[in-house]
Amino acid sequence: MTAIDDRAAAAPHRGQSLRRKEDPRLITGRASYTDDLNITGQLHAAIVRSPEAHAKIVSIDTSAALERDDVVAVYTGEDMADLLGPLPMAWVPPGVDVQNPPHWPLARGTVKHVGDPVAIVLSEDRGAAIDGAEDVFVEYEPLPVCMDIETALEDGAALTHPEIGTNKCHEWSLGGGDIEAGFAAADVIVERRVVNHRVSGAPIEPRGVLADYRAGALTLHTSTQVPHFVRLFAALILGINEEKIRVIAPEVGGGFGAKLQVTGEEMLCSWASRKSGRPVKWIETRSEHMAVCHHGRDQVATVRLGATKDGRLTAIHSKILADMGAYLMLLTPAVPSLGAFVMSGVYDIPAVQTDITTVFTNKCATDAIRGAGRPEATHMIEVCMDQLADELGMDRLELRRKNFIPKDDFPHETALGIVYDSGNYEGALDLLMEKLDLPALEAEKAELAAKGIRRGIGYSTYTEICGLAPSRITGPEGFGLQTGLWESAIVRVTVTGNVVVYTGTSPHGQGHETTMAQIVADKLGVDPAQVEIMHGDTGTGAMGLGTYGSRTTAVGTEAVARAADKVVEKARSIVSHLLEAAPEDIEVHDGKFSVKGSPDKGLALAEVSGVAHVQPEKMPQGMEPGLEETSFYDPENFVFPFGAHACIVDVEEDTGKVKVVRYVAIDDCGPAINPMVIDGQVHGGIAQAIGQALYEHVMYDDTGQLVTGTFVDYALPTAAELPSFETDRTETPSPVNSLGVKGIGEAGTIAATPAVVNAVIDALKPLGVTYMNMPLGPEAVWTAIQEAGQ
Amino acid sequence: MIPAAFDYTVPGSLDEAIDALRDGGEDAKLLAGGHSLVPLMKLRLAAPTLLVDLRRVPGLHGIERQNGSWRIGAMTRHAELQDRHDDLGVVAHAAAGIADQQVRNRGTIGGSLAHGDSASDLPTILLTLEGTVTAMGPDGAREIAAADLFQDYLTTSLDPLEIITEVRMPAMDGWGHGYQKFTRRAEDWAMVGVAAVVRKNDDGTVAEARIGLTNMGSTPLRATAAEEALVGQPLTAEAIAAAAGHAADGTNPPADRNASEDYKRHLACVLTGRALREAAGLA
Numbered sequence A: 001m002t003a004i005d006d007r008a009a010a011a012p013h014r015g016q017s018l019r020r021k022e023d024p025r026l027i028t029g030r031a032s033y034t035d036d037l038n039i040t041g042q043l044h045a046a047i048v049r050s051p052e053a054h055a056k057i058v059s060i061d062t063s064a065a066l067e068r069d070d071v072v073a074v075y076t077g078e079d080m081a082d083l084l085g086p087l088p089m090a091w092v093p094p095g096v097d098v099q100n101p102p103h104w105p106l107a108r109g110t111v112k113h114v115g116d117p118v119a120i121v122l123s124e125d126r127g128a129a130i131d132g133a134e135d136v137f138v139e140y141e142p143l144p145v146c147m148d149i150e151t152a153l154e155d156g157a158a159l160t161h162p163e164i165g166t167n168k169c170h171e172w173s174l175g176g177g178d179i180e181a182g183f184a185a186a187d188v189i190v191e192r193r194v195v196n197h198r199v200s201g202a203p204i205e206p207r208g209v210l211a212d213y214r215a216g217a218l219t220l221h222t223s224t225q226v227p228h229f230v231r232l233f234a235a236l237i238l239g240i241n242e243e244k245i246r247v248i249a250p251e252v253g254g255g256f257g258a259k260l261q262v263t264g265e266e267m268l269c270s271w272a273s274r275k276s277g278r279p280v281k282w283i284e285t286r287s288e289h290m291a292v293c294h295h296g297r298d299q300v301a302t303v304r305l306g307a308t309k310d311g312r313l314t315a316i317h318s319k320i321l322a323d324m325g326a327y328l329m330l331l332t333p334a335v336p337s338l339g340a341f342v343m344s345g346v347y348d349i350p351a352v353q354t355d356i357t358t359v360f361t362n363k364c365a366t367d368a369i370r371g372a373g374r375p376e377a378t379h380m381i382e383v384c385m386d387q388l389a390d391e392l393g394m395d396r397l398e399l400r401r402k403n404f405i406p407k408d409d410f411p412h413e414t415a416l417g418i419v420y421d422s423g424n425y426e427g428a429l430d431l432l433m434e435k436l437d438l439p440a441l442e443a444e445k446a447e448l449a450a451k452g453i454r455r456g457i458g459y460s461t462y463t464e465i466c467g468l469a470p471s472r473i474t475g476p477e478g479f480g481l482q483t484g485l486w487e488s489a490i491v492r493v494t495v496t497g498n499v500v501v502y503t504g505t506s507p508h509g510q511g512h513e514t515t516m517a518q519i520v521a522d523k524l525g526v527d528p529a530q531v532e533i534m535h536g537d538t539g540t541g542a543m544g545l546g547t548y549g550s551r552t553t554a555v556g557t558e559a560v561a562r563a564a565d566k567v568v569e570k571a572r573s574i575v576s577h578l579l580e581a582a583p584e585d586i587e588v589h590d591g592k593f594s595v596k597g598s599p600d601k602g603l604a605l606a607e608v609s610g611v612a613h614v615q616p617e618k619m620p621q622g623m624e625p626g627l628e629e630t631s632f633y634d635p636e637n638f639v640f641p642f643g644a645h646a647c648i649v650d651v652e653e654d655t656g657k658v659k660v661v662r663y664v665a666i667d668d669c670g671p672a673i674n675p676m677v678i679d680g681q682v683h684g685g686i687a688q689a690i691g692q693a694l695y696e697h698v699m700y701d702d703t704g705q706l707v708t709g710t711f712v713d714y715a716l717p718t719a720a721e722l723p724s725f726e727t728d729r730t731e732t733p734s735p736v737n738s739l740g741v742k743g744i745g746e747a748g749t750i751a752a753t754p755a756v757v758n759a760v761i762d763a764l765k766p767l768g769v770t771y772m773n774m775p776l777g778p779e780a781v782w783t784a785i786q787e788a789g790q
Numbered sequence B: 001m002i003p004a005a006f007d008y009t010v011p012g013s014l015d016e017a018i019d020a021l022r023d024g025g026e027d028a029k030l031l032a033g034g035h036s037l038v039p040l041m042k043l044r045l046a047a048p049t050l051l052v053d054l055r056r057v058p059g060l061h062g063i064e065r066q067n068g069s070w071r072i073g074a075m076t077r078h079a080e081l082q083d084r085h086d087d088l089g090v091v092a093h094a095a096a097g098i099a100d101q102q103v104r105n106r107g108t109i110g111g112s113l114a115h116g117d118s119a120s121d122l123p124t125i126l127l128t129l130e131g132t133v134t135a136m137g138p139d140g141a142r143e144i145a146a147a148d149l150f151q152d153y154l155t156t157s158l159d160p161l162e163i164i165t166e167v168r169m170p171a172m173d174g175w176g177h178g179y180q181k182f183t184r185r186a187e188d189w190a191m192v193g194v195a196a197v198v199r200k201n202d203d204g205t206v207a208e209a210r211i212g213l214t215n216m217g218s219t220p221l222r223a224t225a226a227e228e229a230l231v232g233q234p235l236t237a238e239a240i241a242a243a244a245g246h247a248a249d250g251t252n253p254p255a256d257r258n259a260s261e262d263y264k265r266h267l268a269c270v271l272t273g274r275a276l277r278e279a280a281g282l283a
């Protein structure tokens, strides 16, 4: 672990809470989002969407819309026969049969969920396009709907896709160790039905597209996390050569996975631009977003967790039913399996088995939303750990500590064959307990109870798998993703000695323009303000796979660091040549490439770059001019951040209302690049998880109508509902990459729901409540109290 | 998110406003703060052909004490009411709990009462205080008592050509008051809300109690059984608890995604207890 010592001695910017370089433009309204962009001659699109959850399209009458002066064109699915294929689904696990009904940008013959697109109306004016859409008359013949995954596989259930003959999409299992022997060795087994209900990513900027096809080339502005994917699939679906397509993600106002997608609207507007010969702009409304942008979670699991009577875990088995919705989108069926990789959490469990069955329903598709499968899995094991502790009559934390993978046992291969890179779970929990002041919290309990308020404390000790990559494991012959998941970066030193970095990732608010600049600045001996990070444009700079799966630091920034290292190497050669010193004696010190031991003898990066660009003849013989390097990076393993969270709730006994009064989070994502940026990610993640645990729920009624179509009905928590989070870190480096870093974008969301639920159950234990599922809205909690009292 | 096309006019007087409404036909609508009407238009659940904006009509503003009541101009924003707990009492209290500050900066008392949403707070307050609104129409002004104003879901007894010009809220000097609004999030409409005002006799027993319910029916309601149970009783925690148990008597609240009918009835009782304790100074 000598590498760590090197890092500890690293230059000054890393580890500091530098203010975010991107914030001035974001908070002064100077950033350009897709809706801020306009191209001369553009048309506005409105999409006619199905009000039915499942129906045959009998006829579409576009004549009234076309008669309007302000409508330029109306297209339906029939007009789009020239598409080369349906929308993509990128997961083909070897040897597993996945049903994948065709999913078109505009429905062909039937609609499968409320909001399914049926026609597109183009107009010079956005309002007129919407008016025109109201004048498209579609006759539907309603068909029976399938809305409940727990009955969807029964005989006689209405079929989402009758031509498949079943609502089952696929089955997939992942196991390791002897599961039967594991449960046979258990003295106590708890079995719980664990629900991870449907949520929306709900970025504040909904999606938006501005497509401009002209002279055989397509420029597609889209609010996306994955511009390179979009380009690839636009090429394949629209039949345009990849090099003729430029996809630009302008400022993107949040993604949370909702924009990790290749969407029908992107293909539709691009197609419509080619067809109409005009740029086409579509901006999603909030109501559209809630109805048709993919949702997340929606799993019902039966979890069995076994232990000996002294509290040694022997086996965990999760049987997961997952709701796919009506279609498979980019990663829809793969999401539950991402959770399976960490089903055993932070514990040393000899036998682990996860059996996944995925099911079609007449709802919007699910896909990756912040955490994607890992929040669900973490919820399963962490809620069941509390249940098991109760069953054993053992302290919840003692049970956890007893089964933690010990810190000297890393890298640790789990029963599944997954190798956890590094960890110190005890250390994180110790720090959490230090911050928590448990005695004070306990002391207030009695006083509160006298006022009808029940206080509860809940814990979650977690790890997660992120930094998606490594292609060797995730790729076609491994997990089955039909792409590699490497990253690339270009580091270019300008003539004047400033630095432009191109990354293939596509940050959208996380702060990577700052953190990447910190890393590069330290390596090259410049100020982070001199380092510009360019991203989100397939037409300029580096290839890559985008920003999701907490991969941009562990994979993308590592690629940047490696490219910067190559620049340093070249600069050292140049300097050693100029100063007539050995290259290995040149170090970056105080903003200079100087000779070891004589710090005043040296050249600043600007001087080196001056030579490389202006007087290349002074460079070593045969060396290419310029100071620019590229690196492609595909890690050997995932990274596994971890931590320990505690949630304190007060529950009103007479109404069931839950208030989160404190939330303390210890997270470990390796040595910090920028602690403030980490805090920001953790805060947002926890807020999103508290949202799921207590407030947010995408609900449909029995007929397939969406009940939560606006922010009045879909209850995103606001600052008023949340306490000020208390965060801290431990820093355990990852051996996987040279920076020692792990992802942190999803950790809060992955860790926090069980902490909240365990806290509520803890609060209500004196009233006889022993178990509850999310979401814990006031009526659900009140009802549980009533039922326990009977 | 984009409303259907409409015409827009900003009359300079009440007469002009009434004329504009008449000339605009049945789909002409008044616009006050726009925070109920415009969201409906953006979702295309309402499509008025003409909006008659009241913002330049003189005489619709101001809060004045006149004898035993407060005269509040119809265009008074919730934000102007929210900090006046000392004189406006429960009116200020309820206004302060409406949505968030942006909504309170725009929404008006006249708009709220004319919209007649039983989930909104000020209709309940008007009913509880037994206030009135003054409506001006082509045939002159008339005063409408709260109990006559609210007819059904989003339906009032206002004629389409009538404009609320002012609201009268009795000053309730010497009364104790409380308003309890139960929401999931701070900014939400009430799942259930309860207003309570109480006047005591010299011996400490209750002379008069009025209890109003938000979102417990198609209009704001009075919890008459609970009111009656309190009269003549000392204002103790026990008497309050006994009366609060009757708060939902006779109600048929609409169930929604957040609350079943039974739960709403339960909440009405719990909140009535809290509002009464607040009014009694026991909270």
Ligand SMILES: Cc1cc2nc3c(=O)[nH]c(=O)nc-3n(C[C@H](O)[C@H](O)[C@H](O)COP(=O)(O)OP(=O)(O)OC[C@H]3O[C@@H](n4cnc5c(N)ncnc54)[C@H](O)[C@@H]3O)c2cc1C
Residues within 6 Å of the ligand: B029, B030, B031, B032, B033, B034, B035, B036, B037, B038, B039, B054, B074, B075, B097, B098, B099, B100, B103, B106, B107, B108, B109, B110, B111, B112, B113, B114, B115, B119, B120, B121, B122, B158, B162, B163, B164, B165, B187, B188, B189, B190
């Ligand atoms: C996000 C959000 C949350 C909200 N939460 C709450 C809440 O918790 N509690 C609550 O009480 N309210 C809430 N509201 C509603 C808000 O208080 C509205 O402002 C109010 O209900 C209507 O007032 P307005 O002035 O905006 O009326 P407008 O929207 O302008 O008009 C409403 C209706 O009244 C008519 N009208 C307006 N003025 C007059 C008049 N003088 N005479 C006759 N008719 C008139 C209009 O034609 C229209 O039909 C919320 C609104 C929003 C947008």
